[in-house]
Amino acid sequence: MSSDITLYWGSGSVPCWRPMICLEEKGLSGYNSKLVSFEKKEHKSDEIMKINPRGQVPTFKHGDVVVNESMAICLYLENTFKNQGTKLLPDDPSQQALVLQRFMETQNIMDKNNALVYYKFRTKQEDWDQGFIAEKSKALAEELPLWEKYLSQGGEGSFIAGKDFTLADAALIPALAYLVRMKLPMKERFPHLASYYERMKDRPSVQSGWPPHWKDTPGYDYLKDV
């Protein structure tokens, strides 16, 4: 079944990592995993553009079905393979509500991270606008305590939306890994988040999407002062 599935992905892309986690959790590890090089602009290749006019990854195909938005791929995988592997969306309405809420809510972390980190990537350090950086740092610094609180309320060993691993964890973990890669002092500032991250990072599904180029490069210290 998994041989019908192809995922094009790029190393270090949070949106790519999320569906990779879902694929593993649903027991679909035999899918065709196609790593594309951003440097060589392989995400703009004819092969990808043909099924994803945005020329982005993730680009996902299951038989004739194409889905390219990361969150839509995660939902599709859970709906289509409901009865195999990890149940990523509970049936109980109130539990399901919490999972959907946290799943979508992770986008706030991404948006606030990207606003700051991409600016630093794209702007020469001598041109950095410190007012802009302070504003974006504040937005991220105000976002993360919400998540710290969610985890502290969940109790020891909990996942982000209850007692089980769900879509919400698949969406959150890569976003946290990115913050760590950018040297956010997570352990000092957000101990519940740091403990959650430590518990999650060696999970096989998470490891399956770990960015290859992260293994031998140090990252950036763009979030060290947040």
Next chain:
Amino acid sequence: MSSDITLYWGSGSVPCWRPMICLEEKGLSGYNSKLVSFEKKEHKSDEIMKINPRGQVPTFKHGDVVVNESMAICLYLENTFKNQGTKLLPDDPSQQALVLQRFMETQNIMDKNNALVYYKFRTKQEDWDQGFIAEKSKALAEELPLWEKYLSQGGEGSFIAGKDFTLADAALIPALAYLVRMKLPMKERFPHLASYYERMKDRPSVQSGWPPHWKDTPGYDYLKDV
């Protein structure tokens, strides 16, 4: 059943309008509709902060279940009231995939619109950075032809993800209404989008969320040159 549901919303908010459309489509029009004033900062009231620590709208409650991300509310309403009103997510896997893809993909329009329009709102006209505006205008101008093409491929009278009204339409229509409010020359530039919008705008569910203050104020011409 709908008397158990409360939605706090603000006039002119695209994220609020989406679940309002879904509520109507699911036959839940008797819900408690609480219009809050952004001017009076009612979205930061204790009543809302208690169930939505972000102090934002939409804020949604169904019995004891709270969901506050607009896309999560839409998914929750469809999953919870699957067998009543309009079916917003088809069962067929390939149709469902297309709906989820387009549903999530609408966020690209919002992000590109917001980057440009919010900048103009927040910056005095004499301080406008024309390079920044040109860059953001280009991003929006490149986004919309994708949607024009989706509609042209769908055939006359189609919805955005097939032959039926779905979650994807509920997410798209308010985003288009916002572009029109900001004087995007839709009819001239994107005839299929304009025709779709004309067919959709008087649908009762769409009208139910029409921003009250739009009815007697003219909007802004922030997108006239896109």
